[in-house]
Amino acid sequence: MVEVLKAERVKYSYGEIQALNGVSFSLYEGEILSILGPNGGGKSTLLKIVSGILKNYEGSVKLYGKEVSVCSIKELARIISYIPQEFSPAFDLRCETIVLFGRNPHVTALHSFTKDDYKIIEESMKRADALEFRDRLFNTLSGGERQRVVIAKAIAQKGKIMLLDEFTTHLDPGHSQKLIELVKNMMKLEGITAINVAHDINQAINMSDRIAFLKDGKILAVGKAEEILTETLIEKVYDAKSTIIENPLTKKPLVVFY
Ligand SMILES: Nc1ncnc2c1ncn2[C@@H]1O[C@H](COP(=O)(O)OP(=O)(O)OP(=O)(O)O)[C@@H](O)[C@H]1O
Numbered sequence: 001m002v003e004v005l006k007a008e009r010v011k012y013s014y015g016e017i018q019a020l021n022g023v024s025f026s027l028y029e030g031e032i033l034s035i036l037g038p039n040g041g042g043k044s045t046l047l048k049i050v051s052g053i054l055k056n057y058e059g060s061v062k063l064y065g066k067e068v069s070v071c072s073i074k075e076l077a078r079i080i081s082y083i084p085q086e087f088s089p090a091f092d093l094r095c096e097t098i099v100l101f102g103r104n105p106h107v108t109a110l111h112s113f114t115k116d117d118y119k120i121i122e123e124s125m126k127r128a129d130a131l132e133f134r135d136r137l138f139n140t141l142s143g144g145e146r147q148r149v150v151i152a153k154a155i156a157q158k159g160k161i162m163l164l165d166e167f168t169t170h171l172d173p174g175h176s177q178k179l180i181e182l183v184k185n186m187m188k189l190e191g192i193t194a195i196n197v198a199h200d201i202n203q204a205i206n207m208s209d210r211i212a213f214l215k216d217g218k219i220l221a222v223g224k225a226e227e228i229l230t231e232t233l234i235e236k237v238y239d240a241k242s243t244i245i246e247n248p249l250t251k252k253p254l255v256v257f258y
Pocket of ligand 1: 014018039041042043044045
């Protein structure tokens, strides 16, 4: 198994607030690792460190063996595609232009976008089922339609690692299901690896190879859902009562809160 990312004893604080307090885990090529946990547990902070937004962390975070804090933003953007919960550009931009942003990390100082870039954009929009929005203004689309465009941008970026930050939060069950399928298929076809930050535990169990629970800046458990999930763990993480049954369709654990 190729280790794509290795985090060791990562600590991060915002002034007095210790957001991460000794986080260690590995991410292996081709897997989806979902990170779950209560509000304020440190999930977004972890994604910001992995994507190079927060650099002054303690410990070590290596991507393909290289420390993230010394990678340039452009270098990271060639490896990492980030799909946020919401993307709201400050200006009125056409959807094609948004997807074109995905090609920025591949453009050199000497020449701008090429014919190939435009071909990649068209293919990416087709795959994300977003081609029909090509000439529409991004801000006029619905939440689900926008996410398809943002996913097209991530496809066009051709990063080997995808960071998904609660990317289905504002979507209805139909759109949410379609987008998860799209991301999973894309990952299989392109051999992409993903970290998926989520609150919907059952959705995370169904779409992931492994799950991790982050609380108070520490990982409480990480592994295959069927191996680590217990009612006691759920209570420790969320302070909530649950019962865990077998999902009749997927045969994976299904957490029922009560
Ligand atoms: N810019 C900031 N300045 C100060 N404190 C921050 C900042 N961003 C996050 N924090 C604090 O760091 C801790 C971890 O926050 P983080 O956003 O990483 O949690 P999270 O697990 O993503 O939460 P949620 O599930 O609510 O999105 C929280 O206590 C939060 O208040």
